[in-house]
Amino acid sequence: MRNLFIALIVSFSLALNAASKPTNNELKIGISQEFETLNPVIMTMVASSYMHYAVGRRLVNMDPNNKWVPQITKEIPSIENGLAKIITEGGKKKIQTQWEILENVKWGDGKPVTCEDIAFTRKVALTPTISVGEKETYSQIERIDIDAKNKNKCTFTYEKAKWDHYTLGTFYLLPKHLEEGVYEKYKNQKEGYEKNSNYVKNPTNPGLYNGPYVVSEVKLGDHVSMIPNKFFYGESAKIKKIIFRIIPNTGTLEANLRSGTIDMISVLGLTFDQALELEKKVKSENLDFIVKMEPSSVHEHIDLNLDNPILKDVRVRKAMATAIDKDQLVKSFFDNRQPASMHFMTSNDPWFTNDPKFVTSYKFSKRTAAKMLEEAGWKEGKDGYRYKDGKKLSLVFMTTAGNKTREAVQTYLQNQWKAVGIEVVPKNEPGRVFFGETTKKRKFDMAMYAWVSSPENTPRSTLHSSSIASEKNGWSGQNYPGWKNARMDKLIDDMDLEFNPKKRLELAWEMQKLYTEDLPALPLYYRADNAVIPKNLKNYRLTGHQFSETNEIEKWSLE
Amino acid sequence: MTTYILRRLIQTLVVIVLLSYVCFYLMTLMPGDPVELMIQSNPKITSEDIARLRDLYGLDQPAYQRYGSWVKTILSGDLGYSRTYRVPVQELMGPRLWNTFYLSFLSLGLSLLIALPMGIYSALKPGSKVDYLVNFFSFGGISIPSFWLGLMLIIIFAVQLGVLPAGGTETIGVSDSATNWSILFDRMKYLILPTLSLSVQQIGGFVRYVRSSMMEAMRNDFIRTAKAKGLERGVVIWKHGFRNALIPLITIIALSFSGLFSGAILTETVFAYQGVGKLVYDSIMANDYNVAMISFIISVSMVLLMNLLADILYGFADPRITYN
Numbered sequence: 032m033r034n035l036f037i038a039l040i041v042s043f044s045l046a047l048n049a050a051s052k053p054t055n056n057e058l059k060i061g062i063s064q065e066f067e068t069l070n071p072v073i074m075t076m077v078a079s080s081y082m083h084y085a086v087g088r089r090l091v092n093m094d095p096n097n098k099w100v101p102q103i104t105k106e107i108p109s110i111e112n113g114l115a116k117i118i119t120e121g122g123k124k125k126i127q128t129q130w131e132i133l134e135n136v137k138w139g140d141g142k143p144v145t146c147e148d149i150a151f152t153r154k155v156a157l158t159p160t161i162s163v164g165e166k167e168t169y170s171q172i173e174r175i176d177i178d179a180k181n182k183n184k185c186t187f188t189y190e191k192a193k194w195d196h197y198t199l200g201t202f203y204l205l206p207k208h209l210e211e212g213v214y215e216k217y218k219n220q221k222e223g224y225e226k227n228s229n230y231v232k233n234p235t236n237p238g239l240y241n242g243p244y245v246v247s248e249v250k251l252g253d254h255v256s257m258i259p260n261k262f263f264y265g266e267s268a269k270i271k272k273i274i275f276r277i278i279p280n281t282g283t284l285e286a287n288l289r290s291g292t293i294d295m296i297s298v299l300g301l302t303f304d305q306a307l308e309l310e311k312k313v314k315s316e317n318l319d320f321i322v323k324m325e326p327s328s329v330h331e332h333i334d335l336n337l338d339n340p341i342l343k344d345v346r347v348r349k350a351m352a353t354a355i356d357k358d359q360l361v362k363s364f365f366d367n368r369q370p371a372s373m374h375f376m377t378s379n380d381p382w383f384t385n386d387p388k389f390v391t392s393y394k395f396s397k398r399t400a401a402k403m404l405e406e407a408g409w410k411e412g413k414d415g416y417r418y419k420d421g422k423k424l425s426l427v428f429m430t431t432a433g434n435k436t437r438e439a440v441q442t443y444l445q446n447q448w449k450a451v452g453i454e455v456v457p458k459n460e461p462g463r464v465f466f467g468e469t470t471k472k473r474k475f476d477m478a479m480y481a482w483v484s485s486p487e488n489t490p491r492s493t494l495h496s497s498s499i500a501s502e503k504n505g506w507s508g509q510n511y512p513g514w515k516n517a518r519m520d521k522l523i524d525d526m527d528l529e530f531n532p533k534k535r536l537e538l539a540w541e542m543q544k545l546y547t548e549d550l551p552a553l554p555l556y557y558r559a560d561n562a563v564i565p566k567n568l569k570n571y572r573l574t575g576h577q578f579s580e581t582n583e584i585e586k587w588s589l590e
Numbered sequence: 591m592t593t594y595i596l597r598r599l600i601q602t603l604v605v606i607v608l609l610s611y612v613c614f615y616l617m618t619l620m621p622g623d624p625v626e627l628m629i630q631s632n633p634k635i636t637s638e639d640i641a642r643l644r645d646l647y648g649l650d651q652p653a654y655q656r657y658g659s660w661v662k663t664i665l666s667g668d669l670g671y672s673r674t675y676r677v678p679v680q681e682l683m684g685p686r687l688w689n690t691f692y693l694s695f696l697s698l699g700l701s702l703l704i705a706l707p708m709g710i711y712s713a714l715k716p717g718s719k720v721d722y723l724v725n726f727f728s729f730g731g732i733s734i735p736s737f738w739l740g741l742m743l744i745i746i747f748a749v750q751l752g753v754l755p756a757g758g759t760e761t762i763g764v765s766d767s768a769t770n771w772s773i774l775f776d777r778m779k780y781l782i783l784p785t786l787s788l789s790v791q792q793i794g795g796f797v798r799y800v801r802s803s804m805m806e807a808m809r810n811d812f813i814r815t816a817k818a819k820g821l822e823r824g825v826v827i828w829k830h831g832f833r834n835a836l837i838p839l840i841t842i843i844a845l846s847f848s849g850l851f852s853g854a855i856l857t858e859t860v861f862a863y864q865g866v867g868k869l870v871y872d873s874i875m876a877n878d879y880n881v882a883m884i885s886f887i888i889s890v891s892m893v894l895l896m897n898l899l900a901d902i903l904y905g906f907a908d909p910r911i912t913y914n
Contacts, residue, residue, distance in 0.1 A: 059762075065872065068676040075628050076674075162646055162673070164628040165635045221646065222671055231677050251675055251682060253864040254762055274762055278862045280737075283744060283757060287862070290748035290756040463875055467622025471629075505644075507629070507637035 052319065053294040053565050055589050057272040061293035063281045063300050065252065069239075070230035071203030072156050075164050078299055082255055082275050083203065084581035086240035088265075090130060090149075090200030092582060095574040097379055097486045099197065103136045103144060103241070103264070107197050110530060117192045117530075124192040125173070130200070132183040137262040138206050139237030139245040146177045146185035151207035155214055161224050168202055194530045195487070209238050243268040243585035253277060269588040285309055288320070288563060295320075296563040298573065298580070304436060306561035307366060319566045324368055325573035328377045328485060329558040331437075333428075333444075334470070334478045334511045337551060341426060342476065348550040350403035352393035354451045359395075360443060361556050364436070372554040374546045375493070379575060380486040382539035389540045391547040400451045409452070417452035425454040429469060430479040432459035437479055440555070471506045473499075473513060481558060482509075485576055487535075489526045490542070494551070496520050514551035565589065595898070602894040606887060611657055613886050614879070618653045623877050624673040625649065647673065660883065670880030674873060679880050683866060687851055687888070689759055690858070690865035692777075694850040697785045701792035702843070708793075709800025710832065716805060724797060731794025740787045740860035747783060755780055757862030784861040788854055792846070799842050803835035810834065836907040844900035848892040852885075 053059070066078040071087055074080060088102045101107050108114030108128035115128040136144040155161060156169040163169075171189055178184035189196050209229050217223030229236055237245040243265065244257035254276040259268040276293055278284050284300050287293050301309065310322035335342045335351075342348060357371035373390055376383045384390060401411075409417035409424050417424040428445065430437045438459065445455045455477070460469060470478050482493060492498050496515040498508030519542060526538045560573050562580075570586040625643045629635050644650045648659060663670055669679040712724040748756035755761070764776045807813070808831050816826045855867035866885060873881035905911045 065675070067674065070676065073676050159642070160646070162643060164643070165639055166642075167636060167639070225676055226671055226678055231681075248763070250685075250864065251677065252686065252869060253759060253862075256762060276758070276762070276862075278757055279868060280859045280862070283741065283860055283862070286741070286744045286749050287756040290744070290752060292748070292756045292758060464621050467620075467626045471626065504637040505640045507635065507640045509629075 052567065053589050055270050057274065058270050058295065058568075058587070058589060059274045059276055059293045061276055061278045061284050061287055061296045061300055063277070063279055063284060065277065065279070066255070066275075067251070068225075068228075068231050069234060069246065069249070069255075070205075070225065070228050072152060072163055072205060073161070073225050073228070073230075078275075078277075080577075081297065081299055081579050081581055084242070084579050085244045085257055085273060085584045086242040086246060086260075087203045088136070088242050089203055091197055092201065093485070093574075093576060093578040095572045095580070095583070097381065097576065103132055104200070105131045105133060107200075109197070115196065118188075120188075123190075126189045126192040126196050128187045128189070128196060130185055130187065131181075133264055134183065135264040136241060137264060138208075139240045139260045139262055140209075141262050142206065142208050142238060143183075144204065144206075144241050145182035146175065147182055148204045148207045149185060150175045150177060151211060151214075152202065152205045155205055155210070155224065156202075158214075158218055158224070160218060160221050162222055168199055171196075171199055191527070193527050194535065195489070195527075204241065206238050206241075209236065244273060247272075263585070266585050268585040270584075273584065281305060289318075294565055295568065298560045298562050301561055301563065302436070303365065303369065303559060303561060306563070307368070309563060313563075320563050321566055321568075323562045323564060323571070323573050324559045325561075325575045326370055326378065326557050327560040327575045328380075328577065329481045329483050330372055330375060330377065331440075331479070331481045331555045331558055332372070332375075333553040333555065334475070334480075335550070335552060336473060336476055336478075336511075337513045337515075338473070339426070339476050341424065344407050345549060346403050346407035347409070347424075348553075349393065350400045350407065350451065351448065351453065352550055352553055353396055353403060354400035354447050354453070355393075355444060355553070355555075356395040356447060357555065360440065364440060364443070365556070365559075369556045369559045372557050374543050374554055375482070375484065375490060375552075376539070376543060377484065377486070377557055377575075380484075382487055382536060382543075384540050384543055386540070389544040389547075391544070397451055404451060404453075411452050415449070415452060416454050423454060424452060425456065426476040427458050428455045428477045428479070429458050429460060429465065429475050431462045431465050433461070441479065470511050471500055473511055475511075478511065479555070483577060485578075489523055491523050491527075494519055494542070494546070495523045512551040514549070516545060516549060519545050591902075595902070598898050598901070602891070602898065605894060606890055609890050610883065610887060611654075614657045614660065614883060615653050617874070617877065617879060617882060618656070620877065623647075623649050626877075656879075660879070669884055672873070672878055672881050674876045674878040674881070679884055682881065683869070683884060686864055686866040686869055689863065690852070690854075690867065691850055693781060693784055693788065693857075693863060693865060694852075694854065696781060697788035697792060698846055698850070700785060701789045701796055704789070705793045705796030706800055709797045710804050710827070712797065713801045713804035713808065714827065724801075728794040728797040731790045731792075732798075733794075734790065736787055736791055736854075737856045737860050739790060740783070740857060743783045743787055744860070754783055757860075759862075759864040780861075780863070784854075784857050784863050787861070788857050796842070799839060800835070803838045804831060807831045807835040833907060837904060840900050840903045840907060844896040844903070845893070847899075848889075848896035851892055852889050 062078055064078040065076065066082060067074055067076050069079060069083055071083055090102060090104045091099055091107055092102045094100050099107060106112060106114060108130060115126055118125050118127050132144055132146065138144060153169045153172060153175060156163045156166060173188045173190045176186045213227050213229060214224055217227050229239055234249045235246055240246060240260060243260055243263045245260045246255060247258045248256035254274055257273045278287050281301055284296050288296055306322055312318065313320050313322055335348055337343055361367055361369055361371050373385055373392060404417055408419045412418045428441060430441055441457050445457060448455050469475050492509045494510060494514060498510040499513050500506045500508040500511060522538050522542050526535060529535045529538060560575055562573060564571050567589050569588045569590055572580055572583065574580050624647060625640055648656050672679055672682050675682050708724050712721045715721050744756045747754040758780055760780055761776050765773055813826060813830055816830050851866065855871050858865040858867040870882060870885040
């Protein structure tokens, strides 16, 4: 009976806790996406890396101002500071960089982080039996030489002399003292390491993490709890417990927030329209939340298949761009919170330009669009659509089925193109078919979706002709329009080897010029990240890029 | 009887093997594979990476060879490895299967507890006010979309009244600091809304089945004879009426029990309940073969075993049925 009474009291107090205002004792963050194991070499899910920023630190990182900054290292090597130098080995130009890890960087069990951990991580990632997604990050480092006198100092030799060598330091480290035993035991067994890694078998071992927090509880599919890492080298974390909780249905995130089940909604939560709706309620009901929005590096666009005889003609592509009223689109659909885009680079990218000297913009004009089509030989028929040699100007327009925003934008664009005589037939598919088959194998006329890019990123995978997906390359490239432009290829190749930042900028501007002149895709708008935070949460800042705000989680405070 | 059960069990095993291959083969026909998902999330993946990963996962082999390797792994006692969650399947599915079982069992139990007396009463008083009321609520229960009902329950009980949690499986950290009783109370608290949401639909369906089978049974000549013999009303209803109404009910209830481990994807998603329903959906969508196949085997086995159980129970309900 006594136990029963205690149980009731505990249940009641838990219920009260859930409804109270968050304090530095605990912050419950809602995410709508699933996460996997937190082994940083193996993980591929966005939610996993979002959470891992709270428990892991790397050699370099990009801050919310889009600037590369050293994290666990003293300095980012560069030719200017003398820590990077170009060498010639075997007749090949290579680059060597010197890294030094800060003395006080430790794993969560107090063991120091050294260059041996870096070398071990690279060794694990390059092991053929371990299913690491992208190995280039590790394989571009030809060798790592550790200073015999100081294990915190090491020299990387990269196989190519590329200007962005330091961005390869964005991989997380594995603790050699904990993971080496598992690796040695299972390295010859197919997927043996990932099945038996401490991140799977003993994920709450603090020694696995070197960030401001360590994992204290993991329930896959439900939540991850974290507590401050007492050996963290930087500013101490203010919040005593962080819980990332999955609420898979975005429609119930708001109810969970208002009932106190979660205290905030992360960027991996609400859709844009849900965030806008909630923002209105926050204002009208004077709720204790702030809805944050920040233009992101996600670019929504329409890929045009340049193998299509209609779309092969650049005049048609330009006419289509001119027929879209993007200002009206972003105003009516997004309340001007998701800006219209001009090309593939986002406005917060240091390489971005909207200078008319470089960028061709297509001002909305039905009359100009119609004229362009006339010049291309597409004459208006009795039914209002255009024809050439008896063939109708008709295109199939595809996107992901069930995405409300995309489907609404699709209808809007269909009407705009209809007004200039272009028939657009929507044909939507589930994401899995759309990305797994249609875009991958380039079986589309027009495909609307989004790309994520990071600032100062060479667009090799999306714009270089060697990245045109084909059976020959295992459908691996992401140049889905099939754009072949020799000048663009050269610019991309030159960019990789250009160490002069000013010259790089010129190359980037010319890329934007070529892109906007040739229009292999129709730029639409930049998506905005959104998050809902408690009013009393301080020092929270959305980054707008893939290096999430959790990278600065130790600064957050609930006052 | 023993021979009959043994024969059916062997048949069940053969059906599971055949169906598992068909299912495996159909999954390989779906567009995309686990490597495709990696490509989507990381445009930097090279063609060499793709070839290496396909080889590592065995995706470049024909379906029958991959099926063979999967069976070999299963027979060695290893349920495989989830390529989506990067953990062994047993560790991923074990707790979720139990969570789903608790939810499904509670809602099924509650539904039967309510539906059986309601259906029988309604059948005995057809055309009465109670019958109309029962029918009204049954159709209402069947017609209400479960995700909508779930949302309404959350808004009323979690947001407006604040008496129940909006979602989850348990209060985070409760198991560290509380007694067994409080852990049990805590789990029950999280089960109330999803159970209610699931039960409302089930109750409607069960009431309709019970009502029609009972009405059918009560129309038989032997019921009239039993009444004419002057048997007590209770004996007529339960011994002669209800027992004869049991055959169709056993089928329906057995089939409902077969879904105990299958999960209720909508309810689990709306209530962020850590069950197997959404996991299975995600694993199929992500071509996470090992997880999808295990859940498929469980579902097929449950359906076949529950059908076998129903066949055995028919004999108890109706002595005219024999197993020779």
